[in-house]
Amino acid sequence: MEHLISYDLARGLHIIAVIAWISGLLMQPRFYAYITSSTPGGELEQTMLKAAKNLRLIILGPSMVLAWAFGIFLFVTYVTGDWSRPPDVILAGVPHWFWAKLILVLGLSGYHGFLIVEGRRLAKGERPRSERFWRLMSEVPFLVAIAAVLLATLEP
Numbered sequence: 001m002e003h004l005i006s007y008d009l010a011r012g013l014h015i016i017a018v019i020a021w022i023s024g025l026l027m028q029p030r031f032y033a034y035i036t037s038s039t040p041g042g043e044l045e046q047t048m049l050k051a052a053k054n055l056r057l058i059i060l061g062p063s064m065v066l067a068w069a070f071g072i073f074l075f076v077t078y079v080t081g082d083w084s085r086p087p088d089v090i091l092a093g094v095p096h097w098f099w100a101k102l103i104l105v106l107g108l109s110g111y112h113g114f115l116i117v118e119g120r121r122l123a124k125g126e127r128p129r130s131e132r133f134w135r136l137m138s139e140v141p142f143l144v145a146i147a148a149v150l151l152a153t154l155e156p
């Protein structure tokens with residue numbers, strides 16, 4: 001069957017979107033750490049709040065949407081393949097690594113939502129979490145990304 005874009009192009013675009021998404025998820029908590037340690041109302045706080053907001057709007061939002069869009073396209077077109085089969089046969093044919101990866105990407109998406117909520121609180125002048133918390137949080141997406149990439153490439 002002919003598809004809108006080829007498997008290899010879709011994989012490439014998926015990986016590009018994923019790179020942008022994960023970079024944003026790694027940077028955003030760093031900005032939050034700077035905001036948390038800055039003087040309230042000072043120049044650093046204002047600059048970092050603006051940088052964090054721009055990162056959410058320009059990088060994080062679009063790249064998450066594109067990573068999901070190309071991921072779903074790959075799934076629907078190339079992983080499950082023939083949709084004329086009964087639903088239970090289609091489901092049974094989905095490889096196990098995909099379900100594990102889905103849990104991880106749902107986790108990353110939840111973490112993304114958490115960052116958005118926390119960003120709005122910081123913009124209101126609330127600082128509910130410590131600088132140390134945000135420094136630790138900036139490592140988490142990388143660990144999840146390692147697992148997601150190896151699941152997709154090794155297909156265990």
Ligand code: HEM
Nearest residue numbers: 011018067068071072074075078079105145148149152153
């Ligand atoms: C956002 C939801 C996501 C969905 C629905 C999704 C789904 C998929 C699907 C169906 C494939 C094709 C696999 C194949 O053809 O064997 C794929 C490829 C891939 N995905 Fe994702 N993915 C998502 C997010 C991610 C994330 C967050 C990462 C990395 C951090 C990632 C890394 C990769 C890589 C490296 C490949 C290429 C694997 C290969 O060509 O062997 N994906 N993804």
